[in-house]
Each structure stands twice: as C-alpha cells, then as structure tokens.
Amino acid sequence: MKIKILLALIFLNLMHAQKFYFPKTAVTDSTVLEKQMPQLASKLITQAPLLKLKKTNKLAYLDNLMRLELVAKDYKRSNAALADYRKEFADHNMAGNKFIAYELYSLAKIIEEKEKISFPNALQKAFNKKYESLSDQLITKVGIAVDGDVPVSRKLLKEALNKQKDKDSIDYASALALCKSYLNYKTFSSTKPQIVQLVKLKDQEKFITETKDLRTKNGNTLTITIVRKKENPAPLPVILTNNIYAGPFDSYFGKRAAVYNYVGAVVNTRGKRNSNDENNPFEHESQDIYEVIDWVSKQLWSNGKVGMIGGSYLGFSQWAAVKKLHPALKTIVPQVAVGIGIDYPAQNNIFMSYMLQWINYVTNNKLTDEADFNNFTKWDSINTAWYKSGRSFRALDTISGKPNRIFQRWLDHPGYDQYWQKMVPYKEDFANINIPILTTTGYYDDDQIGALSYFKAHHQYNKNANHYLVMGPYDHGGAQSFGFTFVNGRPIDPVARISIDDLAFSWFDYILKNGKKPALLKDRINFQVMNTNTWKHASTLEKMHTSTLKFYLQNRKGNSSVFNPPAEKSFIKQTVDLKNRDQKDTYHAVSKTDSIKITNSIYFESEVLDKDLIISGNPAGFFNVAINKKDFDTDTYLYQIQPDGKAFLLSTHIVRASYAKDNAVRQLLEPGKIEQIPIKNSIFISKKIEKGSRLVLLVGVNKSPSWQINYGTGKNVSDETIKDSGEPLEIKWYSDSYVEIPIYQE
Structure with a gap:
C-alpha cells in the first residue's frame, strides 16, 4: 500500500516538475496568447501523463485529447476523438455537456478554411448540417448543450493566466487547465450568440411558444411557458413541469413535451422570472400547482387532461401536487424525487452542508446562480472552514458571508414534523391518490431514498395503488434522462441503456391517449440486475429478494x-x-x-x-x-x-x-x-x-x-x-x- 501511494506521489510530482515554455507576455498580450496556445496544446498531446490515461481511463483520455486537438487547431482529429468518445460514453442526449458546441466550432473552422468564407457563415452552415441530422428529441436539447457561460469562462481563463504572471514556463497540470479554460472561452464567445439566434429561428419554424404571468387567488405571480408544435393545432393533453430552476430548461421542458405530441407547460415557482414574491423553496407548491393545473386544463389548446413530469425538485413538486389532487391531473411521473425532510435537506435526520449551496443557487436571483453554485472551490473552503472552526452548524451561513433565513428555518425542524409533512402527502393522504404513477430512480441516485419513500408510503396506505417503479444503474441525472454507458467511471449493462424520456412519454401515451403499456413495465417493480444484462420484475419491493x-x-x-x-x-x-x-x-x-x-x-x-x-x-x-x-x-x-x-x-x-x-x-x-x-x-x-x-x-x-x-x-x-x-x-x-x-x- 505504501509503495502504491509513493508511486502515485512520484507521478504527481513528475507532472508538476515537467515544464513547458510559455512566455510571460502571453498573459497580457492576446496576440502572443493566440500564437502560443496551439503550440502548448500540441506539446501536451504527446506527453506521458495523457498517454497513460489511454490505458487507465479511456474516457478521460478521449475527453482531454479532443480538447487539446481543438486548441492545437487540428479540427479533423478533434472530431475523430469526439466520435470515439461518443462510442464509449453513448452520448445520446447532449444535456449536461458542451460537446456539441465544440463540434460545431471545429466543423465551422473546417468549412471556413475549405470554402474560404467568413466564420459566421461557416458556423451557420455547420449548425444547419448538424441540426438536420438530429432527431426531434435531440433538437430540443441543442439550446441547453451550447449554453456556455461566456462571462464565467472569461473569468476562469483570466484566473488561469494570472497564475502564470511573471513566469516563462508552465507545468503539465497547469498547462492542461489553461488549455481547457482557453478552449471554453474561445468556443462559447465565438459561437454562443450566433447559435442562440439560430436555435431561436429553428424553434420559431417548429413551435408556438408563449410566456404568461398567472395571478393566484392569494395575489402571487407565477410565470408559465407554453410550447406547442405548429403541426398540432387540435387540443391535446398537457404535460406540466413545475420548475424552480428558471432559465434555459423552461424552453427545453416545453419543447420536449411538444415533440412527443403534447402541449408542454412549464411554470416557475414563486420568486422566479417575473415573480416578485418571496422565494421559499418547497413551501407553497401544493397550493400553487393546483391553481396552475386548473388554469391549463381550461385553455383552448388543452383537452382537459394533465400529466406531470420532472426530476429532483421537479419530482418533489408532483408529490406536492397530489397532496390536494385536481380532477384534471390524470398521472404523474416523478423522477428521482426529493423526499423533503427525509433525504433532503437532511438524510435520515442528519443535515447536509450542501443545503446552503443549493439554497443560494435557487434564491440568489430570478433564475439560477450557476457561477456561485459551480464554484466548488469556494464551497469546499466554506465547509472546511466551518469544520475546522468547531462552530455550530447553524453558523455555516455566517461563515459563508451571507446569513440565510431559509437555512436557519430548516434547521429549526430536525425531526420530520408538521413543517415538512404539510408539503407532501403524509400517511393517510396517500390513500386518496388514485391516479396511475410511474416513478424512476437509480442505484446511484442522490434522492433514491426520497423517491422510494413516496413509493412505499403510497402502497402502504393505498392497497390499490396503481404505481410502477423503474430502477437501474443510474445516477441522479441518468434516471431522468438516459442510461449512459458509464456511471461513476464503470460501464453499465447494455440492456440498462434506455431512454427515460421515451419510457416516460410512452407512459403518457398509455394513460392519456389509450396507448400500449410500456413493455418494460411487466410488474409493479422493474429493476435491472447489474452484471447480468437482464431486467427483473416483482410485485413488491420485498419480492426483489427471496x-x-x-x-x-x-x-x-x-x-x-x-x-x-x-x-x-x-x-x-x-x-x-x-x-x-x-x-x-x-x-x-x-x-x-x-x-x-x-x-x-x-x-x-x-x-x-x-x-x-x-x-x-x-x-x-x-x-x-x-x-x-x-x-x-x-x-x-x-x-x-x-x-x-x-x-x-x-x-x-x-x-x-x-x-x-x-x-x-x-x-x-x-x-x-x-x-x-x-x-x-x-x-x-x-x-x-x-x-x-x-x-x-x-x-x-x-x-x-x-x-x-x-x-x-x-x-x-x-x-x-x-x-x-x-x-x-x-x-x-x-x-x-x-x-x-x-x-x-x-
């Protein structure tokens, strides 16, 4: 064991010991920087640390190789590395990664050079070609996949360059980080403004999108986005999502429902988008969603039937919605649903430090504070500072520099008391939930305990519960999107690599359009047995084992x-x-x-x-x-x-x-x-x-x-x-x- 650690330390030291020429003028002179970055990236491609990754972690190797070849301006090889990565990773849905932005950038550079046209014209050609090759389900995700944060990428590049101030050399690890920061800024700053407009024009050709502000009986304001396919003028069932993460996902969730031939409706919670109400996560969803369902079910584009979908907080929202069940709500599909008070913000009554980071993420502004949330160094240092200080957990927000009333309120409820119970069905409330439900979660899902707590309680208090469960080797993201080839760095069985979207909307077809039951749902419990490439089915959780x-x-x-x-x-x-x-x-x-x-x-x-x-x-x-x-x-x-x-x-x-x-x-x-x-x-x-x-x-x-x-x-x-x-x-x-x-x- 000591030898293993020693070898790892030696390798790490070698990474930092190896130096590459990088002039100090590149920090302040953009012309010098543009000349030096391709040369630096070309050197890194041939270095031992990268080549070693090829044997130990092929995904990381291909990821780094693709980025370095882009910086080195070897666009054809970069695309080849990306193609190899997708074969390994099964990059089916694009959401959550920015690879399509890199692909469009490299394709545009190839066209620019080959056809001797301007980069904007080349980018439009590259975009149109790629867009036409995508399925309806994938085109809904293009807007998210290219949505890089230009100011943040500029800031990170500047920070990486400042570390090289007054230096004429750079070590391997710093050089790799610099190349990645440079690539992000270069890609998003040169493509995002134009691609956002191109996506908008394509959406206008295909969809009718409306954004409205709804006033509730209590005088609160909720912003709702409605998306319909132009080719579907007749009234359709509405698929509603209640979204606290206001921003690009509002449009995506709406378009996702529309391409499956439903009306997509996405409502933001209090305090988001155009709402000036107080933002108190989790507390008012049951009341507000009832009124939203009432409104959407009566619109001309609605046939009066409503279903709900969404994951994590959006999964919790559906359980909040059935606390007081509206007659128009015919089914829900809660995915990786937060078990409020059960697995978040405390798991089995132990509060987690992450809760403060998340509260700031959704309450700092009217959308989401991505820069703050993704500043992992900041939050790690805050949590470490609290831990080292020995101060009370209640002092965590003060240590962060920003006292937080929501954080303090949650800490006042260490037991699963009425504060949490009133937000979702509790005990006998489940007996009144008689609509069909499909729950999805995963073995690596952060909210698995919450998702299963609803499933268990529903069956405990309602012996006739029409409630199905699908569970497999999925993490928090995979159980609400797609079963990727690798989870936690390990491959999953091919049979588990299913589209959760296809499953969910097949369920909606089954319930709302009298379609066929999804073939996977052979019993109430449907679970994939890892390392066997098979699915099993059982009538109860207890019968998952013998x-x-x-x-x-x-x-x-x-x-x-x-x-x-x-x-x-x-x-x-x-x-x-x-x-x-x-x-x-x-x-x-x-x-x-x-x-x-x-x-x-x-x-x-x-x-x-x-x-x-x-x-x-x-x-x-x-x-x-x-x-x-x-x-x-x-x-x-x-x-x-x-x-x-x-x-x-x-x-x-x-x-x-x-x-x-x-x-x-x-x-x-x-x-x-x-x-x-x-x-x-x-x-x-x-x-x-x-x-x-x-x-x-x-x-x-x-x-x-x-x-x-x-x-x-x-x-x-x-x-x-x-x-x-x-x-x-x-x-x-x-x-x-x-x-x-x-x-x-x-």
Missing part, C-alpha cells in the same frame, strides 16, 4: 464465518475524538491493487464467496451499541471486493441514532446502556456478486465537513459546538449486531 444473509459484526477467527451468529456475545470498542479536526484519513488495503477509506470506521471482512450471489434490495438489520453519550450519527458502507481485487461500493447508510426508530420523534440514548438502532432507508442496489468475491462492511461514526457533527449532548445538534464535545465518543459495537443483506435466487 432470502437474506446476515453479516454479523465479528472478526473471523479460523474457519468461522461472519454470516453465522457469534458463539459468544462480545463487543469491539471504538473511540472517536470529535474535537480532532486535523485527523488524517486512513485506508485499508483490500488487495494489491485497491484500498478503501476507513477513517472513523471499523472494518469487517467476509470469507471468500464460493458461489455467485445476487444482492437485490436494501440492507436492513440492527446495531446493538452502548455509548458514553446521548446520541451519535452512524455511518455504514457495504463493499464488494471483486475477484480482481477492485472495491465496489454496494450500499451506504447514515442515521441519527436518536431518530432511527422514529424520524419524527427524537429518543435519546442512555449513556452506558445497550441500545438497539434499526437500519432503515439504506441505499437499494441489485447486482450479481461473482464467486471469488468478498464482502466488506464498515461501521462507524459520521464526522465530516459534508454533514452536521453530532456531539452527543442531546441538545439540538445544529446548536452544538466543539465545546460540547467533552470526552471522546466511545462506542461498543456488539457482535450480535448484523446487517441483513437481501439475496435473490431464481
């Missing part, structure tokens, strides 16, 4: 197995100093080729598996613990160590111990007493575990700049400070504790 395997918290001795109950009850003692903010991360080598972080965790490893297993569902079980404080936050990880020695994270679970039994009512622990902490709301996964693998379980304490720190006094955790830490936290993890792993057998 048995369970209990992994006990015991270290193996001799031929003993972690899957058998311990012969004698014992415990492993863990000590965590909550005051220590200079703690170095520790790692455990699981093989010669990989290691996993075990900071603040205890490591348990199974024997080598003698047969294949399919883990399907979410781990459950109980921890039997005794601590010297009144509370703590558990942190659990389940890994597969594959036969090749690589670690694969299967599932995670965090929970505030005092809320583990009831997320609405805090029940403090009694110091020194053995207490049982149930494991609920862990991450779902379905994957074949190959023979020759081992399972690894990490259990420990959540202590990180990304989350609140629970000092265990029993006070509101948001108000605790490092002064409350007292003596180190001591935990006795008893060996009869177990994590119950769900197993599927044919």
Whole structure:
C-alpha cells in the first residue's frame, strides 16, 4: 500500500516538475496568447501523463485529447476523438455537456478554411448540417448543450493566466487547465450568440411558444411557458413541469413535451422570472400547482387532461401536487424525487452542508446562480472552514458571508414534523391518490431514498395503488434522462441503456391517449440486475429478494464465518475524538491493487464467496451499541471486493441514532446502556456478486465537513459546538449486531 501511494506521489510530482515554455507576455498580450496556445496544446498531446490515461481511463483520455486537438487547431482529429468518445460514453442526449458546441466550432473552422468564407457563415452552415441530422428529441436539447457561460469562462481563463504572471514556463497540470479554460472561452464567445439566434429561428419554424404571468387567488405571480408544435393545432393533453430552476430548461421542458405530441407547460415557482414574491423553496407548491393545473386544463389548446413530469425538485413538486389532487391531473411521473425532510435537506435526520449551496443557487436571483453554485472551490473552503472552526452548524451561513433565513428555518425542524409533512402527502393522504404513477430512480441516485419513500408510503396506505417503479444503474441525472454507458467511471449493462424520456412519454401515451403499456413495465417493480444484462420484475419491493444473509459484526477467527451468529456475545470498542479536526484519513488495503477509506470506521471482512450471489434490495438489520453519550450519527458502507481485487461500493447508510426508530420523534440514548438502532432507508442496489468475491462492511461514526457533527449532548445538534464535545465518543459495537443483506435466487 505504501509503495502504491509513493508511486502515485512520484507521478504527481513528475507532472508538476515537467515544464513547458510559455512566455510571460502571453498573459497580457492576446496576440502572443493566440500564437502560443496551439503550440502548448500540441506539446501536451504527446506527453506521458495523457498517454497513460489511454490505458487507465479511456474516457478521460478521449475527453482531454479532443480538447487539446481543438486548441492545437487540428479540427479533423478533434472530431475523430469526439466520435470515439461518443462510442464509449453513448452520448445520446447532449444535456449536461458542451460537446456539441465544440463540434460545431471545429466543423465551422473546417468549412471556413475549405470554402474560404467568413466564420459566421461557416458556423451557420455547420449548425444547419448538424441540426438536420438530429432527431426531434435531440433538437430540443441543442439550446441547453451550447449554453456556455461566456462571462464565467472569461473569468476562469483570466484566473488561469494570472497564475502564470511573471513566469516563462508552465507545468503539465497547469498547462492542461489553461488549455481547457482557453478552449471554453474561445468556443462559447465565438459561437454562443450566433447559435442562440439560430436555435431561436429553428424553434420559431417548429413551435408556438408563449410566456404568461398567472395571478393566484392569494395575489402571487407565477410565470408559465407554453410550447406547442405548429403541426398540432387540435387540443391535446398537457404535460406540466413545475420548475424552480428558471432559465434555459423552461424552453427545453416545453419543447420536449411538444415533440412527443403534447402541449408542454412549464411554470416557475414563486420568486422566479417575473415573480416578485418571496422565494421559499418547497413551501407553497401544493397550493400553487393546483391553481396552475386548473388554469391549463381550461385553455383552448388543452383537452382537459394533465400529466406531470420532472426530476429532483421537479419530482418533489408532483408529490406536492397530489397532496390536494385536481380532477384534471390524470398521472404523474416523478423522477428521482426529493423526499423533503427525509433525504433532503437532511438524510435520515442528519443535515447536509450542501443545503446552503443549493439554497443560494435557487434564491440568489430570478433564475439560477450557476457561477456561485459551480464554484466548488469556494464551497469546499466554506465547509472546511466551518469544520475546522468547531462552530455550530447553524453558523455555516455566517461563515459563508451571507446569513440565510431559509437555512436557519430548516434547521429549526430536525425531526420530520408538521413543517415538512404539510408539503407532501403524509400517511393517510396517500390513500386518496388514485391516479396511475410511474416513478424512476437509480442505484446511484442522490434522492433514491426520497423517491422510494413516496413509493412505499403510497402502497402502504393505498392497497390499490396503481404505481410502477423503474430502477437501474443510474445516477441522479441518468434516471431522468438516459442510461449512459458509464456511471461513476464503470460501464453499465447494455440492456440498462434506455431512454427515460421515451419510457416516460410512452407512459403518457398509455394513460392519456389509450396507448400500449410500456413493455418494460411487466410488474409493479422493474429493476435491472447489474452484471447480468437482464431486467427483473416483482410485485413488491420485498419480492426483489427471496432470502437474506446476515453479516454479523465479528472478526473471523479460523474457519468461522461472519454470516453465522457469534458463539459468544462480545463487543469491539471504538473511540472517536470529535474535537480532532486535523485527523488524517486512513485506508485499508483490500488487495494489491485497491484500498478503501476507513477513517472513523471499523472494518469487517467476509470469507471468500464460493458461489455467485445476487444482492437485490436494501440492507436492513440492527446495531446493538452502548455509548458514553446521548446520541451519535452512524455511518455504514457495504463493499464488494471483486475477484480482481477492485472495491465496489454496494450500499451506504447514515442515521441519527436518536431518530432511527422514529424520524419524527427524537429518543435519546442512555449513556452506558445497550441500545438497539434499526437500519432503515439504506441505499437499494441489485447486482450479481461473482464467486471469488468478498464482502466488506464498515461501521462507524459520521464526522465530516459534508454533514452536521453530532456531539452527543442531546441538545439540538445544529446548536452544538466543539465545546460540547467533552470526552471522546466511545462506542461498543456488539457482535450480535448484523446487517441483513437481501439475496435473490431464481
């Protein structure tokens, strides 16, 4: 392990040690810069760090190669690298990346040189050719894919150049970053204004787009965008999206519905676009959406039927909409839906630092503050500064330099109380939801717990719930767009690479137009088993597995197995100093080729598996613990160590111990007493575990700049400070504790 780290450090040092000529005049003289950048990029293409990526991370290699060849003005090779990238990555939908902007820029440069015409004329030719090659579904996304932020890219380029002030050389890593910043500014500044107009003209040929301000009964203003296909003059069902992320996505969501032959309606939440109302995310959606549905269902272009779609906050909005169900709302398709108060802004009652970053993102202006949100260096430094300071979590907004009333209000509700309950259906409310629903989420979805919480509650309180679930190896973006070839750097099975858009609108056709049920929906639960290239189907979540395997918290001795109950009850003692903010991360080598972080965790490893297993569902079980404080936050990880020695994270679970039994009512622990902490709301996964693998379980304490720190006094955790830490936290993890792993057998 030490050798591996040493080699990595040597390689990193070599990257920084290697220098390339780059005159200091390039920082201030644009003519010199234009001459030097292609030369610098050409040198980087042949360097060892890039060539090494070809073997270790082909996607990163092709991404960097494509950009460097563009800067080097080798436009044909750049397009070839982009084509290779798309074969690897299956870049089906363009949303979320800017590659089409680079492609248009390079194609325009080729045409400019070949036909000896001006760049604007060449760009128009390149745009028209590319546009005509795209399907209706893809043309709706062109506007988003080319929407680079020119001022931000200019700022980032300037920052990269300033680092070279008074220097005549540049190291590899800095040179690569400079080339990327230069390319972004060069591409977007020279293409975006013209392409925005070209997209607008194309849209005018195909769509009728209207933007209106609606006044609610309470006097609030909501801006709504309606998009219709010109060739569809007759009234159609309306697909409504409630969007807090006001901006380019308003037009996109509307056009997306229109190309599937619906009317697209996109309403912005209070305080967005033309609304001068107070922006309080999540709080008023139920009331406002009811009035919006009432309005759209009565318009001449509507046939009176309304469906809803959208992901994340937009998924939450649909559950808010069915809190009080409007008769015109016939179906919803919530994707990766935020479980407000359940998985965001707190997951299992532990508030996350990210909440402040997100609040600023959606409330700083009438659209979204992309520059602030994507300034990861800023937010990492804020979270780290808070962590290092030992101040209360409630001080995070002050440390950021901008006190925030929404952040403070949320912290006043650490339990799942009426504040959160009133925003979405709660308990018996689900019994009144009798419209068909299609939920999508993924094994890597940040809001999987929230999406599944609605699904579970709907079936619990409504025995006749007509509610389907589709779940696969998708992240937060993929489960509301397309199953990409790679997720988290790993390939997914070909059968999982489906269009979520096609699935959703096939569902709308089924419900709103009497079409056929989507073929994938063979039962209520439809899940892809990773590493088998198959989909499975079950009538309930519980039937995703046929048995369970209990992994006990015991270290193996001799031929003993972690899957058998311990012969004698014992415990492993863990000590965590909550005051220590200079703690170095520790790692455990699981093989010669990989290691996993075990900071603040205890490591348990199974024997080598003698047969294949399919883990399907979410781990459950109980921890039997005794601590010297009144509370703590558990942190659990389940890994597969594959036969090749690589670690694969299967599932995670965090929970505030005092809320583990009831997320609405805090029940403090009694110091020194053995207490049982149930494991609920862990991450779902379905994957074949190959023979020759081992399972690894990490259990420990959540202590990180990304989350609140629970000092265990029993006070509101948001108000605790490092002064409350007292003596180190001591935990006795008893060996009869177990994590119950769900197993599927044919």
